[in-house]
């Protein structure tokens with residue numbers, strides 16, 4: 275079926291005028307559906323090779339958005355459809371996704387007059403910190419059981435193992451490249467330290483909480499005044515360590531350049547962004563965080579560039595089967611960038627620790 279027939283299977287208001295590609299996600303395919311009715315929509319093809327349990331994925335999203343909606347209503351908020359995503363049911367089944375052969379599709383209401391950014395200043399970063407802390411706080415008492423939509427998604431031990439397997443298999447014959455060897459050598463000494471979260475969890479010292487797990491800057495929508503309206507891209511919403519949301523935001527927002535910029539010498543980890551984000555995050559999340567979680571926020575800021583470097587690098591070695599690429603070396607460029615960011619963040623850990631202590 276074409277996108278128009280797919281969209282028409284959902285209970286849309288109004289007639290479809292136009293469907294066009296939207297956004298820059300590396301996993302799903304996203305379209306904007308314009309209608310002559312009161313709302314426009316976002317149509318997405320869920321990448322089922324990556325999200326294999328679409329039923330669970332939509333269960334997580336439906337429970338979480340319903341829970342947040344209830345809280346917004348109880349707080350007497352207005353304009354709620356712009357503050358939490360609303361998914362449109364399929365006319366025939368009433369479900370929030372449609373299976374067409376091997377493809378899975380869903381539709382949500384498009385949030386009008388909202389903006390996403392790929393970079394933020396400290397003021398916006400502070401708002402993002404508050405918003406993600408608040409998001410975790412809102413979901414802290416969700417009564418439903420949510421599952422892991424990608425099992426062990428942010429498990430560093432698994433990611434390290436996947437890199438080792440990629441190296442053993444050398445499917446794309448890329449291991450003969452001396453640069454590939456050099457990067458492997460560079461990453462290895464930090465592996466054990468970076469797997470700290472899993473160890474703490476096994477020792478019963480670190481809980482899993484419902485997290486967003488893809489807190490890239492551009493997964494946040496702002497209104498015209500710069501207030502955070504809504505958090506989007508909820509596929510990876512699942513139980514994880516709070517480090518996921520703290521670390522992945524800074525991985526994208528504190529980097530002085532984009533995650534795939536080839537200008538590696540321009541990569542730096544911005545402390546002004548870190549400080550603003552940490553301040554906002556702790557203001558809204560402090561009430562439920564444990565001392566171990568707070569103490570390890572600087573570790574989280576290093577973990578995510580490290581994990582992302584490992585993931586991009588493993589995909590490069592495997593012959594680019596996971597992330598969408600725009601040119602053959604794309605995953606290698608991304609890897610170099612994230613390795614550089616990791617080292618910059620690591621250098622700043624003492625400063626990060628001092629700042630967090632000053633907030634407590």
Ligand code: GN1
Pocket residue numbers: 298299300301302324487488490507510533582
């Ligand atoms: C993917 O789809 P997108 O671009 O929001 C990835 C994230 C990575 C990110 C790197 C399910 O997110 O984990 O951090 O690319 N999502 C999945 O840009 O793997």
Ligand code: MG
Pocket residue numbers: 298299300490492493507
């Ligand atoms: Mg996204």
